[in-house]
Amino acid sequence: MRKFIPKSCEVEVLFLNRHTCCICHDKGKDVQIHHIDGDNSNNDISNLSILCLDCHSRVTGTRGLGKSYSSLELKLYKKEWENIIKKEHGFHYIQKTKRVPKIERQLFVYEAKALIYRMLSAKDSNKTFFETGFENLWQLAILEGIQTEIIEHLGFAFALSAISEVNKPVALAKSLPKFFGYLGNPIGVPLRKSDERDILEAIDTLEFVHDLSVEENKSYRILSAIKNALSDFIVIAINYHNYRLYLKARRVLYELFKSSTTKYDKHDKRLPKLAKELDGLKKDIRKELKRENLSWKI
Numbered sequence: 001m002r003k004f005i006p007k008s009c010e011v012e013v014l015f016l017n018r019h020t021c022c023i024c025h026d027k028g029k030d031v032q033i034h035h036i037d038g039d040n041s042n043n044d045i046s047n048l049s050i051l052c053l054d055c056h057s058r059v060t061g062t063r064g065l066g067k068s069y070s071s072l073e074l075k076l077y078k079k080e081w082e083n084i085i086k087k088e089h090g091f092h093y094i095q096k097t098k099r100v101p102k103i104e105r106q107l108f109v110y111e112a113k114a115l116i117y118r119m120l121s122a123k124d125s126n127k128t129f130f131e132t133g134f135e136n137l138w139q140l141a142i143l144e145g146i147q148t149e150i151i152e153h154l155g156f157a158f159a160l161s162a163i164s165e166v167n168k169p170v171a172l173a174k175s176l177p178k179f180f181g182y183l184g185n186p187i188g189v190p191l192r193k194s195d196e197r198d199i200l201e202a203i204d205t206l207e208f209v210h211d212l213s214v215e216e217n218k219s220y221r222i223l224s225a226i227k228n229a230l231s232d233f234i235v236i237a238i239n240y241h242n243y244r245l246y247l248k249a250r251r252v253l254y255e256l257f258k259s260s261t262t263k264y265d266k267h268d269k270r271l272p273k274l275a276k277e278l279d280g281l282k283k284d285i286r287k288e289l290k291r292e293n294l295s296w297k298i
Contacts, residue, residue, distance in 0.1 A: 072284035155205035177232035
């Protein structure tokens with residue numbers, strides 16, 4: 001049964017896109033909300049794009065000899081359009097170099113760690129609590145300049161939940177790319193060394209979650225969430241022409257593909273779906289590399 005998009009998510013994504021198609025930017029057209037990954041139950045804001053009827057048909061319809069928009073391409077259009085609107089609304093990029101007194105900084109780090117431990121001790125069924133918790137961590141990371149500490153601690157502590165739980169590692173994988181939501185336009189927002197370091201740490205965390213899951217938990221949902229997160233980081237790597245980030249994400253993506261065909265129960269009916277999703281993602285990446293004139297291997 002198709003799940004309806006929650007009204008709060010619908011309003012938020014329409015506002016972030018100014019009720020306008022993220023591809024053609026034509027303000028006079030009627031629009032629809034499209035699930036980028038094709039999963040109508042995944043109503044995370046990062047997975048929802050605004051498309052006019054014409055552009056939507058180029059995403060979901062058959063184009064004959066023409067080229068359809070890929071999911072990876074759609075993510076780039078969404079990110080670029082939302083960043084344009086943020087600038088026009090005055091939501092400027094928040095500098096992460098904010099100078100905070102040492103004691104105050106330590107207090108914020110302590111607060112972040114305490115929140116992480118509360119999330120870890122909560123029941124795995126408490127999805128809303130995890131989503132709210134990651135939103136609070138993101139605000140602390142950006143506004144108080146402690147993103148590096150939070151990313152590192154999440155990788156050290158929260159990823160262990162993949163051994164026996166599902167919702168916690170899924171929430172972690174979905175949330176990691178959001179810590180870098182300010183990265184979109186290479187001209188307006190440069191990718192700094194600290195950004196690159198933190199993204200590499202986040203990808204390491206995804207790899208750790210993957211390894212724990214395939215050895216102990218064997219959850220399709222975890223692998224699918226990791227795939228989507230890697231897709232977001234590959235978008236950043238291609239957008240900024242950063243080969244180091246791309247190489248790291250591609251390696252974990254390869255491990256994901258290998259584990260989906262060798263380490264999982266062959267009777268799991270979801271495996272063909274995951275393999276198909278990974279093949280589609282690789283095709284999308286190849287298309288975007290060609291569009292950006294990058295000779296990187298996939």
